[in-house]
Amino acid sequence: MLVKTYAGSVHGVDAQTITVEINTGGAVGNTDKPGIFIVGLPDSAVRESLPRIEAAVKNSGIRLPRLKTIINLAPADIRKEGSAFDLPIAIGMLAGSGVIATDGLDQYFIMGELSLDGSLRPIKGALPISIQARKRKFKGFILPKANAREAAIVNDAGDIRRRQPVRKPSKCWAGNPTSSPWWSTPVRNLPTAAACTKSTLPT
Numbered sequence: 001m002l003v004k005t006y007a008g009s010v011h012g013v014d015a016q017t018i019t020v021e022i023n024t025g026g027a028v029g030n031t032d033k034p035g036i037f038i039v040g041l042p043d044s045a046v047r048e049s050l051p052r053i054e055a056a057v058k059n060s061g062i063r064l065p066r067l068k069t070i071i072n073l074a075p076a077d078i079r080k081e082g083s084a085f086d087l088p089i090a091i092g093m094l095a096g097s098g099v100i101a102t103d104g105l106d107q108y109f110i111m112g113e114l115s116l117d118g119s120l121r122p123i124k125g126a127l128p129i130s131i132q133a134r135k136r137k138f139k140g141f142i143l144p145k146a147n148a149r150e151a152a153i154v155n156d157a158g159d160i161r162r163r164q165p166v167r168k169p170s171k172c173w174a175g176n177p178t179s180s181p182w183w184s185t186p187v188r189n190l191p192t193a194a195a196c197t198k199s200t201l202p203t
Contacts, residue, residue, distance in 0.1 A: 001025065003096040005088040005110050006138065008129035009080055015125060015132040017109075018080060021072040022092035038089075040073030043081045052083070052114050053090045060118035065097045084123035087112030087142070107139035122146035130154045 003022045008015040036050050057064050071089055073080045088110040095102045111129060113121040126147035131154050133141050141151050 001096045001098070003092045003102060004106060005092045005095075006106065006108065007085055007088040007111050008109055008125070008132050009078060010125035010128050011078075013128060015128040016078060017132060017136055018078075018085075019074045020085065020088045020092055021074060022089070022096045023070045023072075024067045024093070024096035036069045036071070038071040038073070040071075040076045041079045042073060042085075043079060045083050046073070046080050046085050049083060049086045049089055049114075052086055052116065053093065055116045056086075056114040056118045057090065057094070059116060062094070062099060064093065064099065067097060069093060069096070082124065083113040083121075084111045084125075086114040087120065090114060104139075109133040109138050109141045109143075111142075112144045120144040126151045127153060 001024050003024075005020045005022070007018045007020055009018045036054075038047060038050065054064070071092070073085070091100070091105070091110055094100045095105060109129060109132075111123050111126070113123060115121055122144045126141075126143060127150050130141050130151040134154055143151060
């Protein structure tokens with residue numbers, strides 16, 4: 001299954017849209033050997049995201065099927081740097097494996113560094129990435145809670161959805177694949193931001 005998520009890469013003072021393509025298939029026992037491969041000119045920090053993602057997903061109580069997964073960061077001629085690609089890759093892998101729904105996934109920029117317990121660390125460059133999301137007319141930006149105010153500086157940036165650690169981080173990701181995805185659930189605590197809390201999670 002092919003899933004696409006969208007992120008941003010900062011170069012100088014500007015950001016460029018990065019398409020994160022995740023293709024999953026070839027389970028254990030088939031002719032294809034299981035494994036995860038990442039291409040598209042990633043730096044060492046991006047390549048190191050794979051063990052972080054695997055640990056974060058496992059420690060969040062989610063079982064990710066052992067499938068052959070190819071991750072392409074496009075365009076391939078631009079170097080992708082930093083750990084902020086953890087979250088769009090993780091969400092794409094979960095969606096491609098059928099763990100979460102894909103509805104509306106292509107309407108958001110997604111960025112965030114994952115801790116091994118599944119919580120999110122702040123990223124660099126939230127402001128220029130938010131500007132790029134507005135230019136490309138994305139519906140909003142999903143990012144760590146610590147970056148919400150910086151990203152919300154942009155006028156008409158859309159829906160700035162901040163994610164924060166919770167007792168069971170898996171609830172921020174997982175859900176019934178046939179139901180509305182967690183990123184479509186609004187809350188009232190901030191007019192331009194949504195927090196992942198127990199009271200706002202889909203059942």
